[in-house]
Amino acid sequence: MANQFSLFKKRFFSSYFVTQALGALNDNVYKSALLIFIAYQASAELNLNSDMLNNIAAGLFILPFFLFSATAGQIAEKFEKSALIRKIKLLEITIMICAVIGFYLNNIWFLLLVLFLMGFQSSLFGPIKYSILPQHLDDSELLGGNGLVEMGTFLSIIIGTVIGGVLIGRGDIGVQILSGLLLAISITGYLASRRIPETPSTQSDLKINWNPITQTWKTFKFARQQKVVFLSILGVSWFWFYGAVFLTQIPNFTKVSLNGNDLVATMILATFSVGIGLGSVLCEFLSGRKVELGLVPFGAIGMTWFAIDIFLANPNSSFTGALSPTEYLSQDGAIRTLINCAFVGIFGGFYIVPLYALIQERCERSHLSRVIAGNNILNALFMVVAAVLGAVLLGNGMTIPQFFLLVAIMNALVAIYIFTLVPEFLMRFLVWILIHTVYRVRKKGLDNIPDEGAQVLVCNHVSYVDALIIAGSIRRPVRFVMYHKIFKIPVLSFIFRTAKAIPIAGANEDKELLNKAMYQIAEALENGEVVCIFPEGKLTTDGEMNAFKSGIERIIETTPVPVIPMALQGLWQSLFSRKKVNKIIDRLKRIRTKVTLIVGEPIPHQDVTKEHLQEVVTELRDNKP
Structure with a gap:
């Protein structure tokens, strides 16, 4: 790509x-x-x-x-x-x-x-x-x-x-x-x-309301109807509060805390701004060309951590700004401070870019310009509050490093508040961490999954985290159908519930749950969503595929939609499969396993049988990555 x-x-x-x-x-x-x-x-x-x-x-x-x-x-x-x-x-x-x-x-x-x-x-x-x-x-x-x-x-x-x-x-x-x-x-x-x-205009028949107060209220009222969009707007505005603090205070911080002259201040500002630019550009590389909400908590963590370290590295505030850039860089802790400023900016880029993309993706096109306008008003308000707060606290004896520490702590609290209200951010963060630390995931054929329309994905079932790897790799949100006992695993349960996964059981085990699951699957497909099932019905115990069950045929018979076959390679040797190991060291060796997700071409609903799907998935699984 x-x-x-x-x-x-x-x-x-x-x-x-x-x-x-x-x-x-x-x-x-x-x-x-x-x-x-x-x-x-x-x-x-x-x-x-x-x-x-x-x-x-x-x-x-x-x-x-x-x-x-x-x-x-x-x-x-x-x-x-x-x-x-x-x-x-x-x-x-x-x-x-x-x-x-x-x-x-x-x-x-x-x-x-x-x-x-x-x-x-x-x-x-x-x-x-x-x-x-x-x-x-x-x-x-x-x-x-x-x-x-x-x-x-x-x-x-x-x-x-x-x-x-x-x-x-x-x-x-x-x-x-x-x-x-x-x-x-x-x-x-x-x-x-x-x-x-x-x-083209998105709403040419719009009657303009020239009263800025009433129109601003209407805009925020509309945005509040979409909880994720509204909280993303608040998150963006908080970023401008945070950024305004640094951009405003860095010149004086350089003088009184770093003993640097105006050229050092420019160097620090450049480091901070270049960091944001670099973090913004890296977002696509880290997310796989999709709006990855998991980067937002990751960004918030980095913004807090490195701002705290700026305080720890520069506790004094009694200098006169006498050092040139060369003289400053020769001081103990100078490189540490530059690195901190760069990483505050980089993680700020990780934080802000997905939020803007999320607003654009999920807000109705006919209201997007007005929502962005409302966001700009909030941004301006938050920057004014940042200036007032700085003037009040610094005017009453607080040092600039202490102010940075306070804002870093506030950033952590704001992030926790937003992620508590919208657990989707935290869920995506856990998924993102999993597929970027425990596994090295390679993706092939993702373009076979259309950007719109109902689809059923079928895949072999190798480990407890198959759904997380698939969810972290595919651009569209996916509703997973999974065995109810896996659905209830601690930590994973939080992720599955937040992703609106559908728990299922066999007819002999819990017929009521099975019928409920089939109803939810049909409802999701009728709404144009993507549903993923594991037709084997259980994890492999020996690395080989189990026979596909007839549930997939029942789903397609109820709601005729295309089926997209997929296969996971390399997971049998990984940390969360059911492969038995005798030593702890053997289990640790499974970390950073190479995994490949291969997506095949869509199969029309009239050609769907469990035997044909198993044949196609087996062929995909056995292809060399």
Whole structure:
């Protein structure tokens, strides 16, 4: 399979990626330049406190997200998106012309107005940024596409921050270069947007509600109807709270805790941002081209662990920022801190990308832009809360490392809360850990499983964790039918219940449970779901397949759907099979067993017999991996 970087071969994605990345770059070039301008020039000339002006600037950029996001989400839903993007990019060019005028006039208040307009422009683009992806990308491409978008965004943030800060500090020539660069980036972004193909409206008859308060409430009310989507929105907003804490506090943290100068602060910021970009890109590799919710708890664990270690590595906060990058890197613990910052970012990428992809995948297309707009409002609110909390706690004697420790603990508590409400996250995490630690799983023929429509999967039954390996390998959610005693195994029972597995028993053992299971199977198939059964009815005791039972014929007779044969290879030698071993060391040797899942071509329902299915599955099992 092609990896996520093959998306750049698509006209839509390449032009869209450049458009959004250049927009983020322009935002941060300007914001960085303005903040440095305030700190070193404007505050002295106007005899105003630079901290106050910086807070005003931050507020002016975020304010439009509260005022205009709800309306922007409706506009993105109602009108064709590529034309909207081009108009927004033309607005960006106009705003950048105003920025050039502001720098020429050396007028801080006019430049602050320009910053507000940039926030307005960003609030218009925000709902389109993520809602356009599902209209052009397949579900199997969503995770990779989101990973690349996040990578482009955070690299643009750090590059823009560095360029803006450097140029504004170079006097008149720096301002001239800065002005030309702002115009050049905005014009290039507009030219890239002209290559974005037409993206039809998802709800052209939508009547726009111009009241942002009532519309925001309606948006959240709709999102709450889908519990997983709403909690994912909260999870995304929490990430922006967490990220805002680090991006805001790293400059002062570098000065007072690391004794580093402004160049060291830039290095730390770059490390953090590059980490997020790297983690975002790695998501597809770690998930097998599907929206893998198991990465979210994994990301949350890493975000907490490495932030705590930043505190442990830097307990002091009484320096003056005297060290250059070379001098800082020669200090004890410097590399440890850099690694911690990088891994906070990497695990942040693991956390955020699947959440965005999940929102896009599970939210109704007709409401996605409005839901994204509501998410942007929450993001802005959480970032404001992060700033206020930092100002209050740091102003009352808390050190920045202690603040990082507090936020790390809060991150763990938020994660536990979300994963308790939606156990699907934790279930997928346990499955993901299993197939990436105990086993080395290779997949063949996954494209034989259609992305939509009811299907029955049949597979040989080798170990207690067959269902987990299959669930961790297939892009679609699967309803497993399994022997009720395996269903009740501790820990595995939590996973099976959360995945809505269907327990079953033989007619002689529990006829009522059998009939209930057959009803649930038929209901799932009628709803277009994927059901997986193990027709042998029990685990192999000698590594050879047992005879297939007639239950599969009864299922297909009740609900005629295609049947997809599969086979597991290598599990008989693994840790959770029923193969007997005499020594503990022999059992430990089974860890990291190579396992192959082979998926055959669909068999039409009229050709389904238990004998034919057993013949096909046997042939798949005996094929060389």
